[in-house]
Amino acid sequence: MENFNTLTIETERLLLVPISIQYAQEIFKEFTPEITTYMFPKSPKHITETEKFIQESIDKNTNWKNYQIAILDKITQEFLGCWGLHFKNPEAPELGIRIKKWAFGKKIGREAVAGLADRAQNNLEFKYLYYPVDKDNIPSRKIAESLWWIIERDADGEERVQTKDTLDPNRKLNGVEYKIPKK
Numbered sequence: 619m620e621n622f623n624t625l626t627i628e629t630e631r632l633l634l635v636p637i638s639i640q641y642a643q644e645i646f647k648e649f650t651p652e653i654t655t656y657m658f659p660k661s662p663k664h665i666t667e668t669e670k671f672i673q674e675s676i677d678k679n680t681n682w683k684n685y686q687i688a689i690l691d692k693i694t695q696e697f698l699g700c701w702g703l704h705f706k707n708p709e710a711p712e713l714g715i716r717i718k719k720w721a722f723g724k725k726i727g728r729e730a731v732a733g734l735a736d737r738a739q740n741n742l743e744f745k746y747l748y749y750p751v752d753k754d755n756i757p758s759r760k761i762a763e764s765l766w767w768i769i770e771r772d773a774d775g776e777e778r779v780q781t782k783d784t785l786d787p788n789r790k791l792n793g794v795e796y797k798i799p800k801k
């Protein structure tokens with residue numbers, strides 16, 4: 619593999635392909651304020667913001683700074699969503715995922731995250747994969763819990779909840795953190 623722009627992962631129903639500019643229109647159309655409710659990024663106002671995000675992601679894929687992919691239906695090639703694994707701290711790569719609304723609830727999110735976790739376990743060096751989510755984001759939490767991610771807790775055993783800023787000044791997150799250690 620030359621870099622993350624040449625790595626595709628195949629799962630039972632999905633192809634996880636490197637992000638590219640051909641998905642700009644779909645990403646722009648699908649990532650509405652509703653989808654980003656529990657996310658750090660803001661919903662883009664203009665397609666040029668999406669194109670900038672994609673170009674930066676391609677550059678980071680080239681430099682191993684992130685692995686940003688588009689989730690496609692294996693048979694129809696329909697765009698279903700995105701995930702990104704970010705290597706700001708290479709010991710603890712951080713995962714973010716978004717599925718388009720039409721595709722919610724079909725276990726696509728879980729299959730896409732499981733495909734990534736499996737591939738990363740076999741091919742990447744890290745201490746743990748890290749998945750920050752909002753404590754009220756039930757589908758996202760269920761994905762983590764179904765894949766045996768461990769939640770961070772305070773000394774008294776309570777889930778550690780941290781208020782976090784987002785790119786939208788009007789929106790904050792009540793973050794909890796899941797980790798999956800390297801096998």
Ligand SMILES: CC(C)(COP(=O)(O)OP(=O)(O)OC[C@H]1O[C@@H](n2cnc3c(N)ncnc32)[C@H](O)[C@@H]1OP(=O)(O)O)[C@@H](O)C(=O)NCCC(=O)NCCS
Pocket residue numbers: 653654656657714715716717718721722723724725726727728729750751752755756757758760761764
């Ligand atoms: C979070 C997200 C990725 C989940 O993807 P998805 O493909 O819809 O989820 P899945 O179909 O794989 O379902 C995962 C679990 O959540 C449950 N679930 C799905 N939607 C639900 C809902 N609205 N309420 C409660 N549970 C729900 C499913 O039943 C499943 O639970 P199970 O494992 O016990 O059967 C998707 O909702 C999304 O993109 N949301 C917007 C962006 C976002 O919040 N991303 C996460 C930021 S970290």
